Amino acid sequence: MNPTSTLSESGTSLLMGQIFDKDEKWCVPLEEFPDGSYALFRDGKEHCEIVSDPVASRTIWYYMDGNIFIASTSQRMIVMFLGSFEFDERVIPWMLSTGTLGPAFSWDKRIKLVPADSSVILNKNKWSVTTKSNPIEFNLVKRSDERHEKLLRELLQTVFKTLNLDYSKWVLPLSGGYDSRGILCLLLDASPNSHCLRTITWGLKSSLDVKGNDAFIARELASKLNVPNKYYINDLSEEPIDRIINRFVLIGEGLIDNVSDYLDGFSMWKTIFENGIEGIIRGDEGFGCKPYSSPLAVRINQSCSLCSDFSNLKDYMKYGFPSQELPQHLNQRKGETLSAWRDRLFHEHTLPTGFSPLSDLKLSYVEQINPLLSRAILKQVRQLPDHLRTGKTLFKKIVISLSPEIDYATHESSASLSEILKQEQIVNLVKNELSSNVAKTLFPAAFLDFVLKGIKSKGQIKTVKTNSFSLRSFIGKIIPRFLKETLRNKVVLPSLDNNILAFRVFLICKMNKILNDDFRNN
Secondary structure (H helix, E strand, O other): OOOOOOOEEEOOEEEEEEEOOOOOOOOOOOOOOOOEEEEEEEEOOOEEEEEEOOOOOOOOEEEEOOOOEEEEOOHHHHHHHHOOOOEOOOHHHHHHHHOEOOOOOOOEOOOEEOOOOEEEEEEOOOOEEEEEEOOOOOOOOOOOHHHHHHHHHHHHHHHHHHOOOOOOOEEEEOOOOHHHHHHHHHHHHHOOOHHHOEEEEEEOHHHOOOOOEHHHHHHHHHHHOOOOEEEEEOOOOOOOHHHHHHHHHHHHOOOEOOOHHHOOOOHHHHHHHHOOOOEEEOOOOOOOOOOOOOHHHHHHHOOOOOHHHOOOOOOHHHHOOOOOOOOHHHOOOOOOOHHHHHHHHHHHHHHHHHHHHHHHHHHOOOEEEOHHHOHHHHHHHOOOOHHHHHHHHHHHHHHHHHOOOOOOOOEOOOOOHHHHOOEHHHHHHHHHHHOOHHHHHHOOHHHHHHHHHHOOOEOOOOOOHHHOOOHHHHHHHHOOHHHHHHHHHHOOOOOOOHHHHHHHHHHHHHHHHHHHHHHHHO
């Protein structure tokens, strides 16, 4: 963890992150949760309270027994402190099917997480723990579309006016999409200090001059709005691949499989920190997701897929893995529309489980805030009718009205995870790990043999993912979404990419070794 002036302390209370508006009582246990992007540890004479922000953008873990209470943003630290590790096998099917630890699980069965917009309160006198949560509910408020737009627009302006950042030390990652563009326009309009704002973009070197991708559009937009834009190349580093992947696993604690933007060995983030940048203004948001026509499509796209949803994993229990079920609170509720369920899952599960681990990877180098994930903004979004949330319809309309007439990106500037994991040196690294004694201890031989046989390799990545062409991808683009989902539901289950599956098994093996070594060598 790099030292930064962004940390706030008051007595034995600590705020990691930022509060969007002044809150003098942020450090007082049992007070209202502040609005912002943070992990908050507030301590008093009788209570110690651990508070997550509205979407748990920084996951907090905790442990308690009859003698000790520990809370940390790091599972490794808790294991080191305890001096023992007890692997939770329930993470196996979730890591295989989603590339995450799943809802509420950790590597160690004794460690729990603080849910989104919640707190865990330790009563020191009674030595007991209780949890307090703000419910995540989508309740339509009947207003005209015009009135909904006016309220959301005004709220966006209000939230951005409350941000108090030193723009000489903070930068905005700028892509070619709506989210970061919306933030840029709102910041330029709201802050008298925004003339100091700088933007950054990253991706493959080959993406720089490809029209229509993030790198090209971001550069054009920054020029039009007269703000600097620096492009960071994150092609594969010349470091040994085992060192790069090991750094990814150590920094992220194996909470997610998406290594796509980190194969430069984090040199980009190291450079950003060394250049005096203390924080980034992220464009993560919750304005609404793409339309899906079936519950299966909703689950798969919201990181709630089960092993039984994939043709090559549906027989997972024959290998002795624990059964896997979606927790009751994440199931579609009576009277809840498919669209409302889709977006509730995104707020309640996908953001904390899928986005927070990606934030952890950056937080070792820089601070991060997500102004579009303000509690006030999320509450307003949860009052919108489905048609204004689906596809971010209302938010996009607002951004278009604020933005200069510059095209939006149609593809990304980074390579896809499936392409990356087919590179020969990564394939060899994964195969070696899956042949290790650790792998043989955790997984039955039949499963490891099945996974190893499915791995494929090819040459180096030379183009971005959207420049590649195949008959299969072309057909996939011209078939309507509803028809693809119907075929998936009623004809054939999708198959999980074999190299992605192998990398997820690799992560389970690596983290078991790391956590066992942590307490033994501590």
